[in-house]
Amino acid sequence: xxxxxxDQVDEMETWLTKVWGRGRTGLxxxxxxxxxxPLISVDxxxxxxxxxxTLPDADxxxxxxxxxxxxxxxxxxxxxxxxxxxxxxxxEKLTExxxxxxxxxxxxxxxxxxxxxxxxxxxxxxxxxxxxxxxDDSETDALAWTFRNNPTVQSNPNAYGWVIMDHQNRMTxxxxxKAISDNPIRDHAIVGTFSFKKAKYFFDGAHRMIAANxxxxxxxxxxxxxxxxVENGLRVKVFxxxxxxxxxxxxxxxLYEYWRDYFFYQKFYQKxx
Numbered sequence: 289x290x291x292x293x294x295d296q297v298d299e300m301e302t303w304l305t306k307v308w309g310r311g312r313t314g315l316x317x318x319x320x321x322x323x324x325x326p327l328i329s330v331d332x333x334x335x336x337x338x339x340x341x342t343l344p345d346a347d348x349x350x351x352x353x354x355x356x357x358x359x360x361x362x363x364x365x366x367x368x369x370x371x372x373x374x375x376x377x378x379x380e381k382l383t384e385x386x387x388x389x390x391x392x393x394x395x396x397x398x399x400x401x402x403x404x405x406x407x408x409x410x411x412x413x414x415x416x417x418x419x420x421x422x423x424d425d426s427e428t429d430a431l432a433w434t435f436r437n438n439p440t441v442q443s444n445p446n447a448y449g450w451v452i453m454d455h456q457n458r459m460t461x462x463x464x465x466k467a468i469s470d471n472p473i474r475d476h477a478i479v480g481t482f483s484f485k486k487a488k489y490f491f492d493g494a495h496r497m498i499a500a501n502x503x504x505x506x507x508x509x510x511x512x513x514x515x516x517x518v519e520n521g522l523r524v525k526v527f528x529x530x531x532x533x534x535x536x537x538x539x540x541x542x543l544y545e546y547w548r549d550y551f552f553y554q555k556f557y558q559k560x561x
Contacts, residue, residue, distance in 0.1 A: 315537050315538060316328060316537075316538055319538040321538070323361060324354075324356075324357050324361060324363075325408065325409055326353070326357065326363060326408045326409075327357070327361055327363060327366065328535075328541070330411075330535060330541070330544075331548070333370070334366055334370075335408055335409060335535055336351070336363075336367070336408040337366075337367075337370045338411055338535075339406060339407065339408050339409065339410060339411055339535075340370075340371070340406070341411075342411040342412045342413070342533075343404060343406050343412075343481070344404070344416055344419060344420075346404070348373075348375070348401075349371045349373070349374040349375070350374065350375045350376075350377060350393045350396055350397070351367050351371070351374055351375070351376050351377070352377045352379055352389055352390065352392060352393060353367070353376060353377070353378060353379065354378075354379050355378050355379060355380050355381075358376075358378055364376045364378070375393075375396055377392050377393050377396070379392060384498075384503075384506075384507060384508050385503070385507030385508035385509055386507070386508065386509055386510045387494040387497060387498065387508040387509065387510050387512075387513050388494075388498065388508050390405055390490070390494070390510070391491070391494055391495075394491055397487045398487065399486065399487050399488035399491065400486055400487070400488065401486070401487050402423070402483070402484065402485060402486070402487070403483070403484045403486075403487035403490055404481065404482065404483040404484070405481065405482045405483075405490070405510060406480065406481045407480040407481070409480075409534075409535045409536045410479060410480060410532065410533055410534050410535060410536065411533035411535070412433070412479060412481065412529045412531070412532065412533065413529060413530045413531035413533070414527075414529035414530050414531075415530065418527075419431075419483075419527060422525065422527050423483060423485065425525075427523055427525075428485065428523055428524075428525050429484070429485050429486075429489055429517070429522040429523045429524065430482065430483060430484045430485065430489055430490075430514065430517055430522060430523075430524045430525075431482065431483040431484075431524070431525055431526070431527040432451055432459060432478060432482055432511075432514050432524060432525075432526055432527070433478070433479040433480075433481035433482065433483070433527050433528075433529060434451055434476035434477055434478060434479060434526050434527065434528050434529070435476075435477055435479055435528065435529055435531070435532035436473070436474060436475065436476060436477065436528065437473055437474070438473070438477070438532050438534075439473065440532070440534050440540065441472050441473060441477050442472065442473055445467035445472040446465055446466055446467055447465065448465070448467075448472075448477045448478060449462060449463070449464045449465065449477070449478035449509065449511035450462070450463040450464075450466070450467060450468045450472070450475055450476065450477060450478070451475075451476040451477075451478065451526055452468060453476065453526055457525050457526050458523060458524065458525055458526075459514060459515075459518050459524040459525065459526060460518065461515055461518065462478075462511050462512060462514055462515040462518075464504040464509050464511045464512050465504055465505060476526055476528065477532075478511050479529065479532060482510055482514065483527070489517060489522060490510075490513065492520075493513040493514070493516045493517045493520070493522075494508070494510070494513050496516050496520070497512055497513050497516045500516075502516070
């Protein structure tokens with residue numbers, strides 16, 4: 289399920305992994321978990337590490353973490369164990385959403401460098417070569433990572449961001465926290481990972497969104513930022529991953545572990561027969 293050593297990516301790139309989360313960690317505490325979500329074990333490593341390992345490799349990693357996770361759980365030391373050269377940005381107080389949190393790292397990132405933003409509570413299986421081809425396409429300024437055909441979305445489709453796109457795989461709009469059809473399993477749902485050919489595209493879009501006070505559920509979402517980019521003439525395309533591994537809630541994680549163990553033991557029994 290996890291690839292701890294993705295192929296090295298050429299050229300200068302910056303990957304910003306957004307670890308800091310809002311609210312949903314409480315679901316794990318309610319179920320008796322003693323660690324915050326980013327540090328809950330997935331395949332024997334902290335969830336945030338498992339998530340980051342499924343991103344393409346990069347020259348620079350930046351993690352945004354909550355102050356209490358540093359003071360109470362030493363998440364900064366944990367991250368540096370797995371990513372020795374990483375920059376750690378400590379988020380001192382509640383922000384106004386994903387985009388606001390990520391902007392805390394703006395001064396650490398070359399505006400001309402490639403940037404990918406990811407979350408701590410999901411993994412991804414995809415073809416790295418296809419990703420590089422998509423990013424290197426001269427007709428692409430940014431990518432919204434998506435998934436389809438995953439029953440996870442059916443229980444609450446209004447919990448996801450949805451891409452509205454044309455026949456050329458280009459985004460024409462976004463619907464954040466609101467389904468776009470009666471059959472959401474076939475629609476492109478946002479993973480929570482976004483790639484920008486130049487980091488300044490994200491910075492500009494996020495600042496424009498905040499200046500216009502474009503909130504969803506009173507928060508500034510990166511999903512909505514992508515819509516701002518489209519409105520301002522940037523070419524945003526969809527990158528559909530092969531499989532979405534969801535760990536957002538205790539139920540998601542238990543479902544993942546169930547099927548992981550099932551397939552492991554299926555292979556084991558086949559070998560000993």
